[in-house]
Amino acid sequence: MGSRDDLRETTRLASSSALLQILFRLITFGLNAFTLRYVSKDIIGLVNVRLMLLYTTVVFLAREAFRRACLSGSARRNWTKTFNLLWLTVPLGVCWSVLLGWIWLDILEVPDKNAVPYYKFGVIAFGVSAVVELLGEPFWVLAQVHLFVRLKVIAESLSVISKCILTVFLVILYPHWGLYIFSLAQLLYTSVLVLCYVTYFMKFLGSPDAIKKSFPVAQITSVLPSFEQDEAFVNWKEARLTWSFFKQSFLKQVLTEGERYVMTFLNVLNFGDQGVYDIVNNLGSLTARFIFLPVEESFYVYFAKVLERGKDVKLQKQDDISMAAAVLESLLKLMLLVGLTITVFGYAYSQLLLDLYGGSMLSSGSGPSLLRCYSFYVLLLALNGVTECFTFASMCKEEVDRYNFVMLALSFIFLCMSYFLTYWKGSIGFILANCFNMGIRIAHSIHYIYRYFEESPHRPLKGLLVSPLLILVFVISGVATGISEVFLCCDKGWMARLIHIAVGALCFIATLTSTFFTETKLIHFVRTHFLSRYTKEGQK
Template sequence: MSAAADRRQTMPTASPNLLEASLSSISSLVFLQLSSRAFTFVLNQALVRLATPQTFGTATVQFELLLSTTLFLSREGVRTALLRQRMGVSPDLVRNISLLPAYVAAPIAVALAILYAVTSAPVVRAQPHFHLSVSMYALAAAIELAAEPLYVRAQNELRVDVRVRAEGAAVFSKAAVTFVGLAFAPSEWALVAFASGQGAYALVTFAVFWNFCGRSTRYLLRKVTLEDRGRKKGKYFDPELLHLSGAMTAQSVVKHFLTEGDKLLISRLSPLADQGGYAIASNYGSLVARILFQPIEESSRIFFSKSLSMSSSSGEIEKQAFKTAVELLSAILLLFTHFLLLLVTFAPPYLALATALVLPPRYLQTSAPSILRVYRFYLPAMAFNGVLEAFFASVCTPADLQNQSRMMAVVTAIGGSRFIGIGDSALVWANTVSMALRALYAWRFVQAYCAARGQPKLIGWNVLVPPTSVLTAFAAAAICTRWSEAAYTGVRLSVTAQKGHIVTGGVCLIFCLLSCYAFERHRFAGTIAILRRR
């Protein structure tokens, strides 16, 4: 491949179709998550019936924590930093940085796997084929990280279709291999079945990305000769991007352990059966987050990073790009406020019925039901924090990252220490409080960022609050659904026995949605017009 072609593929562009591409990526990723989660939800219903709570907890809490820690520490900072690459940076310097996660994959995976195996409780290590399963998870992490340079290239080219194919095929392979292993292998191989599924996920991910651009990608660093003040110097990395990658990696270490703190404590403090209850509650409770919030957060980060990095000749951010980014952020935040209202209004009176219908009987005696009750607040906190931190990561300086890291550490240390030893649901409450405070910090940063650019009124608390008429509709629906719940107290938890209660909820939901359309369609019309103009 020619140098010119390579340059076109790796350099960011200030295309006016950037927003259109970002919105297209949202819809593609939502479709990916919806289809893959629908498939895995059905399969999970079978998995939780095939695996014991102890095995399910070990695989989906402890092993998944080992995997996510390896992946997050190796690649998250580099991924975020490379979205902010400047125009004119040599593509080889960018590609060299994208290779770093692949280089550190094996050492980090091996080190974390050994640390986990040595420090695990005896009851965990006593499970059949435990060490083999841990080794397989470490190998799967290394294989997935080997695809990172290929992922970065596809991301920079806005080739969301490649990622959709890769993740869709990988999720299907993981679920199918795990199911076959649990269904047809002896029960003592249950942990290996989960590890095999993760290995299939990693291999398929690498294979799809390799088919996209692997043949033209070399895993060797290229030295670039640049002229600096009349002297030619050889460089392997762009200094600014490398420094930003290091700062974001250091900050991601703090962020990861704060975000996954509940899993870390539960894996150490809770019985294995309760870990299985936490895992199934987390899987079910976060379905909406994975289907809707994760694609919005990831696509927003791409759009914010690339649009806010476009500079005019004077070095200032283009006013129109800046205004569009903030208005899009406001629209997303308002959407999340409505989601919070829906959860607070409808989740409490219908959670007991939903839990009885979805959870297998043996999981009803674990911590799963109590954890699901907390998720009506945890999910909105996660949503607000995700998109606000996406904006923050797109424009922050290394000094801003250090300040945020200190804030997160202090908040979590104070809040989390009060909940340790109380119970699994209390740990999720602590994580919810931490998420909310992180979102508040990022919100204040966005306000200060707008004020520093002469637009203090561009974003404010008013963008988060629906009109009084809509709030009244939700309040009325909350009263009706709770009255209905009280009327059906003691009635068997089934669809046929509770059909009157279900119909009441459906009518109230339609009433709330119609109220949003009647009183807020003009509010969203401005955002829709902006999107169409772009």
Template sequence: MAQSPEARTGTMLASSATGTTFLILIQLSSRIFTFASNQLILRAMSPVILGIAAQLELFQVTILYFSRESIRMAIQRQPLQPMSTNNSPKSKADSAEKEQVTSSQSHLAVASQSVVNLSYLSLSLGLLLTVVITSLYRYYAPVQAAFTPYFQHSVVITGFASLLELAIEPFFAVIQQRMWYEKRAAVEMPAAFLRSLTTCSSFIYASRADVPIGALPFALGHLSYSLALLCGYCWTMMGRGSDNRPFTYRLAKIKTSSSEYIFGRFPRPLMSIAASVFLQSVVKHILTQGDAMMLAALSTLEDQGIYSLAANYGGLVARIIFQPLEESSRNLFSSLLSPDETGKRDKSQVHAAKKHLVGLLRAYQLLSLAIFPLGPLMIPYVLRALGGSQWASTKVEDLLSLYCYYIPFLAFNGITEAFVSSAADSSQIRNQTVWMGAFSACYALAAYLFLEVGSMGAYGLVLANIVNMAVRTLWSYNFIRKYFAQQGDAIDATEISMQPISYAAGVAATTFVARQGFEQSNRGIVQAVLFSGVYGILV
């Protein structure tokens, strides 16, 4: 028997909750492994090497982002047919139900084959982009980086690792579509461990052998991670543990005589969305990675290393909590808001999407009230314990403290844009792209004022990013408000906002920490911990 809309909504919400848990575990394990390995080598590593490592990561992220981001966004718009809850009819009277089950399974196979075919475009784009971006980076690399040992090898290895990572896209597409997050966790967690182990062990070996190795350990870490992903997904999705699926992971033909498919393989509606998102991704990548690009172009490798440390430590909460929530919510929104054959959306599913979004926005506000005062308060104590004397400077402390104010803006922008990317049609995505151009101008102006006029350096970049995220969040919230109003389930500000006393407590605590704080001593640590506990209970 096919599931009712209410039952299907409950199933999707349960899958999303389970998926979020697995995604958080993936991010948590990855960050713990990375954090542990960095702590083992941080005291012996110069800011210059860390700056080169940050450039290598930006280099790889750029290839992966442009190759697969638009394809992944489009794939999320390919919903699965509601599955039958009874796959074994027991009597002849159930023949109609059996036919419905067969039809559902057939639709499931077509939907899965569609996303598999589309995912191969990521590898095609990646091959071209890897050659172009690798050549450009090797040619325009800073002189200080070019003369670092094994720099050219590191660039080539990182580019090859990017191609290997793109080779898993057919498997990843099916996992995302069917919300098999446990399979993803089983592959990505060991891969993250292997990357950290490879980076750490190669760096320690070179240090003990007194061999200058530059940033090569980081490139080897990227390569080991990609190899582990490729082997893990092949084993998990094609091995004995997989179910009997009537589709193939090859680039297979779906329909030969249908206008809905290009060359009988690529679904035309998804191709249209992918093209629209790809144009937007150019502007969006500049907005997202603008700080790293500007630092790479305008600052020294040492400054880049310091900023990289601040971004990595300051962004732990964003990567461990906010990023998995954003990813699972995007999948959930895409499933709940997908129209039926007549182009209409189920009202109960629209309401469920609204309820999920409101709950997250309220939770983000609560977490922001904790981050604003307590983040800058604890940064100096934590940094001295983790980074040692080489990194314990006022510049790094102040930058990390300022980064704490940036994290909530990053979180709100992520979840609101996740909703927009799931609900917007092609024309609305193109409209958002135009506004992204305006946001780029706003970001550039803010960066110019803070960096050039104000001479604030890395601090100015963080402030410019706050302005960037704020204007993007306002646009996304306006889209969300109009969308729910059109669906007959308007969203009100009172549904999202918290009690005024909560905001007052946050402002008072943040002002106290910014103006006074506690002294840098054992007594100060005890006072800071007590203050944090009392404030946390109050909020």
């Protein structure tokens, strides 16, 4: 498969993942709005912050490094050794679950049994669900390397829908079950997810379709751990790269979930406030989950397949380098414009969004200020996702090791800033600390990209430049919507709210129109690689 074919499949994966994430988040937000009417915000805060932090920490530390290492390179490899390496995520996950479960049960503050019942069962269930999900890791990597888009969509859709149905059913019939509800739903989610991948490959491997495509794995037993005489158990190149990413993964997890660690271990917010913060945080990260994360995951695979890790740009295939530079430039421009749009319009519509979603409980107090601050953080998330996915896909092992020291310093600074800024500014301090660290990470990645292409004719960082006309439109839109919010939102009645929304819609249309006429290269990229798939399917 050539670089252009890889790009076409990658953009297909990214757009499908983005649509999938939109569906998931809509379901999740509807579920949150529903459960808030049946269970206390203390339980919501404990589940969404403390227990989910346990689950995500175990999963991330056990598999992130393996994923990054095993997704690099060609699909034509010794898959037996790759599978052997991936199966190590399961015992590693068990160790992390036992260690962190002990901390969650015996070291951290135990919530009041009357307010939050069945806490111990919740910790055990979320730890077990993390290990269950790791059982599907070899199948997930196999599907991701071969760009099985439909499998990912179906598996994640079924698992999320099953989780939501069970949660709604139990919340309505047995609201007094407390953490039992969310624990059983989480176990069902991971079980269905793994079962979908295993079932698919049981039917696909060895089938005529697989033989026709010369699929490198012939039967389901080939995915299981295997010892071959006179050969190493794993690919040591992948193993060493995994170790480099593993040292980095812990630091990245601290940076990604830092505010949750501060809330969990330092008790700067009570469980109720944690619940409100988590809801606002999820609303603020809508675009990051809808667009940025699928793009980052998908194009990391693309860059890892097209570029030869650690090799000088002059020594690589120039057609691939040219394509990679053009894709990176367009991605930078796309993510920058999306981030700017969220920042400009998010400032004036934060209070209205919170009021519509959760009523005065969210729209009063610090909620609107928190969401406004988060809208600027989204801009940094947009840039960081693209720059880091290229950086990590092209770095050699030694460069990854050096970057680990940068991440170590950032982790320490972030935790300190989160602690002190939270006491100074409340929950907004978490966002301010995140903005600082994200800015440092972006600066590092931009510096790396500049040096990477310095001796080539390609300049992908031009994607960070925006036309003066478009900047002017953004400024006018920000001023107009800001004035509209002062006079029309949010206690002036529904008619005033509708006018406020109409003002934002007109400004948004003006922004899109200006983008269409000033960023022609970006429009061509989106049409060619993202929208062409849906156009062709519509014609069929």
